[in-house]
Amino acid sequence: MVILTVVILIFLLTQLFGDPVRIMLPPSAPETAREGLREFLGLNDPFGTRFYRFMLDYVTLDFGISFWQRSPNLALITEALPITLFLGACSVTLAIVLGGILGVMAGIMPNTPVDYVVRVISFLSISIPYFWVALMLVVIFAVFLRWLPTSGFALDAKHVVLPLITLSLRAVGRMANIMRSSVIEIMRMQYIVTARSKGISEARVVLNHVLKNSFPTMLVMAIYDLGRMFAGHALVTEVIFQWPGLARLTYQSLTHRDLPLVGACAFFLAVIVGVLNLAVDISIAFLNPRIVYSNS
C-alpha cells in the first residue's frame, strides 16, 4: 500500500510537475535537444500510456538509465546500497549497546548524579543538530588533532568512526531514554522484590530480569530509528563524509537533476523505510498481546 503510493508519487513528481526536460537540461540547450529528450523520455505520449509504461518498468525492476552517470540505474543503486546498509546496521548496533549501557546505569540509580548526567547527555544528543556535531568532530579530530581523516570511505576504523557517531547520535540518546524508563519501571515490579528476597545478587537480578524485559522494546525502537536514519540522517552524513552510499547517490542525482535516478533512489529508500516500519508495527503487536492491533 505504502509502496504503491510512493511509486505514484514518484511518477507524479518526476514526470508531471513543471517540465522535467527544463529541469534536466541546462538553459542554453537548443530546442532540438529538448524535443529529442522529450521523445526519448516519452513525455509526448498521453498520460495513460506514460503511467502504464512507468508502472511496468518499475515492476520489472527496469529503472532506466541515469543521464548523469550514463549507466543503468539499477546497477548504480545495487553498488551503493550495501554501503548504506552497513552504516545503518553499525549505527543501530552502536546505539543499542551504548544507549543500553547508559540507560541501565541511569535506571538502576535513579535521581543520582549518574542518572542526571545520562539524562542530560541523552537530551543533548536528541536535540542538537547532528550535522553540526559532525562538523565539530571533524574540526576537533581531523583539523586540530589530526587523528582522523576528514572524509573518505574505507572499511577501516579511522574512516568509519566519525560517520558512525554522527549517524547514531540521536539514536543513542533515544535508546538511553527508553532503556532508562524501562529499567525504572521494571525495578519497581513485584517479581523483582521476589527475586531479591530470594537472595539473588543484585547484578543477576538486573541482568536476568530487567534486561530481558527491556530489550525487546529497545530493539523495536532501534529499528524504527534505523528507518528514520535512512529517511534523512544518512543522507547528510554520507554527504559530509563522502561515503558512496545510496543516500549520497540520491543527493547527487538530485543535484544533477537526474530525474530517472532520483526516482529510482527514492523508490529504494522508501521501500527500505517502509519495510522497517512494517517490521516495527508487527513487532509491537507481537510483543504485547495485550494491545489489540486494529487495522483501520
Added chain:
Amino acid sequence: MATSRGLLGKLYSDKLAFVASFILLAMIGISMFASWFAPYDPTAYSVMDRLGLPSRTHLLGTDEIGRDILSRIIYGVRTTLLVSLSSAFLAGIIGVPLGLLASYKGGMVEAVIMRCADIQLSLPSLVMVMILIVVLEPGIATIILALGLNGWMAYARLTYAESLRIRDETYIEACRSMGFGTGRILFRHFLPNLYSQIVTLSLLEVALFAQGEAALSFLGFGVQPPTVSLGLMMSAGRDYMLISPWIPTVPGLALALLVLSFNLLSIKLMDIYEPLS
C-alpha cells in the same frame, strides 16, 4: 489547565525554562530588528578582510569573502526562524483541522485521513522534501511549503488522539442537539481543550523544521544566496575548515542554541501541563 498567571509563574520559577525562554525571546527580538542589531550589511564583502579572526571590528570574525560573521548569523537566525515558524504554522493549519475532522466524523473520513498520515509518515521525509524542492525550484516559499506539507501528520495525530477523548463528552452531544454545525463544534468546543498540547507540539516541530531548513540549506536545497542561512554558512565554511575552523563552527552554535532552547522549553511546558514523571 493552569491559569495564565499560574503558568508563567511556574515557567519562570524553573531556571532552565527561564533561560531557554529568554534566549528564544532574545533571538526572536533580535531577528525582527536585525538591521538595527547587525553591525554590518550581511552581504557586504571585502576580499581584503577575508578569513579574519574575531577582533574588535568584527566580533566573530569574517568569512571567506570578508563578510562579517556576526551580522550573517543574526540574519541567518532570522531566516531560520522565519522558515521554521511558517512551516510549523502551515503544518498546523493543515494537520489540526484534519485531525479534528477525523476524530469527530469517524468512519470513512477517519480511516482515510489517518491512513494518509500513516503512509506519509513512512515515506523518507528528507528525500521527498528535496524532490519537491528540486521540482519546484529552490527558494524560501518552496521550502516552507515542502516542510509544511511534510509535517502535518504530527499535528493531525495529536489532535485526533486527544479529540477522541472529548468526542464522547456530554457537552458535545448538547451542542449537537442544539443544532450547531460541525465546524462550530470543532473549533469552539473541541479546540480550546487542545491549545496547550498544540503549543507544546509546535515548539518541538519548530525545532525540527529549523534543523530541516539548516540541513537543506547545507545541502544546497534550501534558501539560495544572497539570502543568508545558517546552513549555507556551515556548508561554505566547510571548504575552509582546515584554515579557519570557526567559520562553520559559529553558525552551528547559534543553530544548536536555538534548537536546544525550543526543545527545552517544550519539555518544560510538557512537565507543567502534565506533571507526571
